[in-house]
Amino acid sequence: MMQNTSLRSATIAGFSILAGLLVVPFILDPYQTLLLTYGLVMAIAALGFNLLLGYTGLLSFGHSAYFGAGAYAVALSAKYLGVTSMEAFIAIGVLSTALIAAVFGAICVRHTKIFFAILAMALSQVIWTLAYKLYDITNGTDGLNIPFPTLLGGSMEFVGSGSYQRFVNAYYFYVIGFFIAALVVMWVIVNSPFGKVLQSIRDNDVRAEFIGMPVKLYRWFAFIISGSFTGLAGVLWIPLNRHVTPDVLHWPFSGEIVFMTVLGGFKSFIGPVVGALFFNYLKTYAIAWTEYWQMLLGIVLVVLVIALPTGIVGIISNLASRMRAGGKQ
Amino acid sequence: MALLETRQLVKSFGENRAVDGVNFTVNEGELLALIGSNGAGKTTLVNLISAFLHPDEGEILFKGDNINEWSPSRRIQAGIARSFQLVSLFDDLSARDNVALAIFRRDNKIGRVTSLAAADSAVSDEADDIMGRFGLVDKGDVRAGELAHGERKLLDVAVAFALSPDLLFLDEPTSGVNTRDKNQIMDTISNVVREGNMSAVIIEHDMDVVFTYSERIVAMHHGVILADGKPEDVRRNPDVIENMLGGVAPD
Numbered sequence: 001m002m003q004n005t006s007l008r009s010a011t012i013a014g015f016s017i018l019a020g021l022l023v024v025p026f027i028l029d030p031y032q033t034l035l036l037t038y039g040l041v042m043a044i045a046a047l048g049f050n051l052l053l054g055y056t057g058l059l060s061f062g063h064s065a066y067f068g069a070g071a072y073a074v075a076l077s078a079k080y081l082g083v084t085s086m087e088a089f090i091a092i093g094v095l096s097t098a099l100i101a102a103v104f105g106a107i108c109v110r111h112t113k114i115f116f117a118i119l120a121m122a123l124s125q126v127i128w129t130l131a132y133k134l135y136d137i138t139n140g141t142d143g144l145n146i147p148f149p150t151l152l153g154g155s156m157e158f159v160g161s162g163s164y165q166r167f168v169n170a171y172y173f174y175v176i177g178f179f180i181a182a183l184v185v186m187w188v189i190v191n192s193p194f195g196k197v198l199q200s201i202r203d204n205d206v207r208a209e210f211i212g213m214p215v216k217l218y219r220w221f222a223f224i225i226s227g228s229f230t231g232l233a234g235v236l237w238i239p240l241n242r243h244v245t246p247d248v249l250h251w252p253f254s255g256e257i258v259f260m261t262v263l264g265g266f267k268s269f270i271g272p273v274v275g276a277l278f279f280n281y282l283k284t285y286a287i288a289w290t291e292y293w294q295m296l297l298g299i300v301l302v303v304l305v306i307a308l309p310t311g312i313v314g315i316i317s318n319l320a321s322r323m324r325a326g327g328k329q
Numbered sequence: 330m331a332l333l334e335t336r337q338l339v340k341s342f343g344e345n346r347a348v349d350g351v352n353f354t355v356n357e358g359e360l361l362a363l364i365g366s367n368g369a370g371k372t373t374l375v376n377l378i379s380a381f382l383h384p385d386e387g388e389i390l391f392k393g394d395n396i397n398e399w400s401p402s403r404r405i406q407a408g409i410a411r412s413f414q415l416v417s418l419f420d421d422l423s424a425r426d427n428v429a430l431a432i433f434r435r436d437n438k439i440g441r442v443t444s445l446a447a448a449d450s451a452v453s454d455e456a457d458d459i460m461g462r463f464g465l466v467d468k469g470d471v472r473a474g475e476l477a478h479g480e481r482k483l484l485d486v487a488v489a490f491a492l493s494p495d496l497l498f499l500d501e502p503t504s505g506v507n508t509r510d511k512n513q514i515m516d517t518i519s520n521v522v523r524e525g526n527m528s529a530v531i532i533e534h535d536m537d538v539v540f541t542y543s544e545r546i547v548a549m550h551h552g553v554i555l556a557d558g559k560p561e562d563v564r565r566n567p568d569v570i571e572n573m574l575g576g577v578a579p580d
Contacts, residue, residue, distance in 0.1 A: 192445060
């Protein structure tokens with residue numbers, strides 16, 4: 001009964017938020033729409049990342065590799081193959097990322113804890129080095145540009161005057177569609193028998209092995225799914241930025257994905273989404289406010305780890321529990 | 330034919346031969362106690378049989394097959410399950426999920442990714458039924474990490490039981506539990522094991538528990554088997570009395 005009530009509350013809250021998201025372009029200025037689109041894209045990245053951290057118990061400091069691989073797959077296929085369709089970009093980007101995640105994951109999941117984290121980071125830097133050094137292919141630090149892609153099988157093109165404004169508005173709804181799909185798919189995954197196995201591995205990998213769970217194989221599956229979600233985010237990100245440089249493959253960007261997930265709370269399903277949206281605004285306005293914005297983010301991170309380890313969603317949940325308990329007394 | 334048999338099994342840690350040429354058998358349908366003082370080699374023997382450790386020498390036969398090179402997963406699928414000396418659960422998952430995971434594994438459903446675990450009513454009902462048999466009927470939604478110690482002990486055994494093994498090893502299922510709860514736990518375990526038509530090996534220090542519940546006792550000392558027989562025979566064995574019962578035969 002209690003589960004039904006909370007499911008109903010979550011459904012109502014979900015539809016309310018969706019309704020709010022759908023009216024954003026009509027009530028806010030284009031810059032805010034663009035900012036929110038960035039936030040939703042990063043939410044997909046954090047959602048994927050948290051399948052490893054929150055549900056499998058593996059902290060990756062190398063997820064920039066999958067985000068950047070998705071973005072570079074788009075840029076390279078646009079430059080060398082003349083691809084312009086967003087759906088083709090998504091297919092190419094996600095498949096490329098899944099392949100890289102499968103190879104890197106096979107190496108990383110043989111280890112856990114700090115060894116896993118360091119290996120994941122080291123491998124991500126291989127991709128960063130390739131993007132940085134293979135100037136003839138990737139333009140090195142100059143990066144690659146892409147034109148506005150076509151949407152929905154070529155039915156929406158963005159050329160001529162006002163194309164930027166039209167693209168931002170249309171792309172916002174396009175990203176919302178993928179954001180909702182990613183949310184639903186990930187929710188089903190973590191609540192499926194497969195997802196429960198991952199959580200058992202997170203809690204106690206020895207016991208999981210001794211009830212017959214294929215621990216390393218399932219860690220590898222989780223790695224591939226996680227990398228693919230983050231890769232999808234990279235694919236969706238580049239049409240917003242229209243330019244990609246090796247920065248998105250560099251390890252500090254992996255740190256940002258970790259930061260936003262911890263900020264929202266990695267122990268809840270929705271925490272990374274909230275964290276990504278909040279982090280996106282925090283970073284944007286911190287950069288605009290002070291040249292010492294990295295220090296400001298650092299202070300937030302220190303406070304978060306020491307005082308608020310459950311993140312934003314954890315704090316809200318605790319407050320709601322206390323209010324409910326207070327109401328009953 | 331014995332359900333399980335070890336032949337000249339050896340496991341050393343440096344100079345210490347923790348298991349030293351052990352020939353150990355478990356027959357179908359029996360509730361056997363494995364006793365011995367700390368360091369006798371009981372847990373090492375179980376670790377070897379369950380693939381937690383690999384033997385230096387000797388053979389392990391289960392249903393006639395040599396399982397020395399089998400992985401833990403393959404041994405579990407063949408019908409060997411175990412609980413741990415220190416309670417070992419999935420603490421952030423509910424008690425029901427702990428048991429359900431073992432059922433999903435047993436039924437080869439762990440790879441399902443497009444359906445919800447909670448929507449599998451056959452698994453949920455069986456998990457609730459198993460918890461009911463272990464006296465945990467109203468604990469299904471409680472996080473395993475929030476259960477009392479005795480309840481956690483029972484849940485630990487329930488998880489192993491849910492795999493429907495032919496042979497169940499229970500490593501000190503009553504350690505750290507008060508006397509009243511000990512009897513309740515052992516009553517529950519012995520009933521469930523007998524109803525489940527399985528064999529069980531209980532590693533236990535409490536001699537009251539051992540002599541009350543087991544049909545056969547194997548006593549180990551310094552890595553070798555000191556005595557093997559019915560409780561009344563082992564109770565009178567002079568080596569057992571001298572080395573394990575402090576020189577005094579129990580009542």
